[in-house]
Amino acid sequence: MNNEPTKFIDENGLRVDGRRTDEIRPMKVDIGVLSRADGSCYLEWGNNKIISAVYGPRELHPRRMQRPDAAVIRYKYNMASFSVEDRQRPGPSRRSSEISKVSSEAFEPVVMTQFYPNTVIDVFSEVLEADAGTRTAAINAATLALIDAGIPLKSLVSACAVGKVDGQLVLDLNKKEDNEGEADLPVAITQDGEITLLQMDGHLTEDEIKQAMELVKNGCQQIQQIQREALLKKFGQYEGADTEIQSVxxxxxxxxxxxxxxxxxxxxxxxxxxxxxxxxxxxxxxxxxxEPDTLDILEDETEQSEDNEDDSDEEDFFVEIVRNNTEGESDDQ
Structure with missing residues (x-):
């Protein structure tokens, strides 16, 4: 039996799958794959295959769970029984419950829930095939599914993991690196650089964590570019569109x-x-x-004549009264 440790990085700086330490796996995205969902996305990242669906906003039951000022985000992460080599027991597990909770919190800073009080936004991410980094892949797919559902977001959310193998930091671990590596650090970041998810499994020094954060930011920027291109392909293309829009x-x-x-x-x-x-x-x-308009002059003259007529009528009325009084006095005499 060979007891020599596995080498993950060769003398040329290449990993077991041919990537360099700062490269992510190839990613394929398809938006709007489910007709019955309000929004959906299918994502392939390396050998990971994820499908995410969004339903809502819709009324939340039971009513005691409603929030009068905002919507509730319910995120459910699940791995299919056939997604791994050894058949997984169906149903929720402690791991899936933990990933569901932290992933839900990763979307709370960016989803504009204040527009939908007393409602719920249900997000489902199903892992069809697993190859390490499924939680980050599911977050990337769920972000596009939310946009496909018309849910307003303040920013895109992209997620990626950085790990440590052979004493070196590498970006976007594959299955073998994840299983036998020294550390794993999944991170979710917005376009503004705000961190919405941060977890770590293993041990890293303070300097290694700083280097890992710079490396994972670079990976998330690559993912954001892929997300933007997928959105422009789905919603931004039309006949005669300028091709330069893809770079904006x-x-x-x-x-x-x-x-x-x-x-x-x-x-x-x-x-x-x-x-x-x-x-x-x-x-x-x-x-x-x-000079005043002719119409204004005519109106002024008409008003003046009307005023004069009113004055003359009043004078005639008083003259008639005086005349009657005078005639009555002459009769008496």
Whole structure:
């Protein structure tokens, strides 16, 4: 029996699957694969095969679990019995319950739950085939499924793991590295660099943790680019579309459109003010007052004539009273 330890990194710096230490496995994404779900995504990452589905927002039962100010996110992670080599016992386990809890908390900072009070958003991630890093792969798939369901998010959430093998830090562990490695550090990060999930299995020094965080941020940026390209392929392509749009992040595109609309409104307002100021300045320079319209003159004359008629009617009324009184006095005499 050969008792020599397995070498995960050769003299050329390549791992057992041919990748370098800072490379992630190939990823394939397909959005909207389930017709009965509000949103869905199928993801292949290496030999991992994950499908995620989103249902909701819908009314939460029992009502005592409802939140009057926000929606509740229920995340369920499950591994199919046939997803691993040794058949797994069906049903929830301690591991799946733990992953479901931390994954649900990873989405709470980015999902705008305040728009859906007293409701629930159900997210299901099913592992069809496992090859290490299933929790991070499920988070990546669930993010795209939420967007496919129309749930507003503040940012994309991408997840990746970094580990330690042969005394070196490597990105995106495969199954063999995960099983026989020295440490595993799964992390979920938003586009702004906010960490929404951080777990560790094994031992790393303080310096190794700092290096691992830089390495995993690089991996998450690669995943975010794949997520953006998948979203643009699903929602951003149309006949005659500019191909350069694929290189523009979603946040930059939305902010650019908002800026353009604000600039247009501001320019219109400024131009109208400039025109009004110029007309007033021209009048002041010429020293001439604007002539009133003919219609205004006719209205003024009509009002004056009506006032005069009212005054004449009042005068005739008083004259008649005086005349009657005078005639009555003459009769008495």
């Amino acid at each position: 992040p979603l946040t930059e595109t939305s902010s650019k459109q908002e800026t353009e609309s604000v600039d247009t409104e501001s320019s219109e307002l400024i131009s109208s003010n400039i025109l009004s100021d110029e007309s007033s300045e021209n009048q002041e320079e010429s020293g001439e007052e604007q």
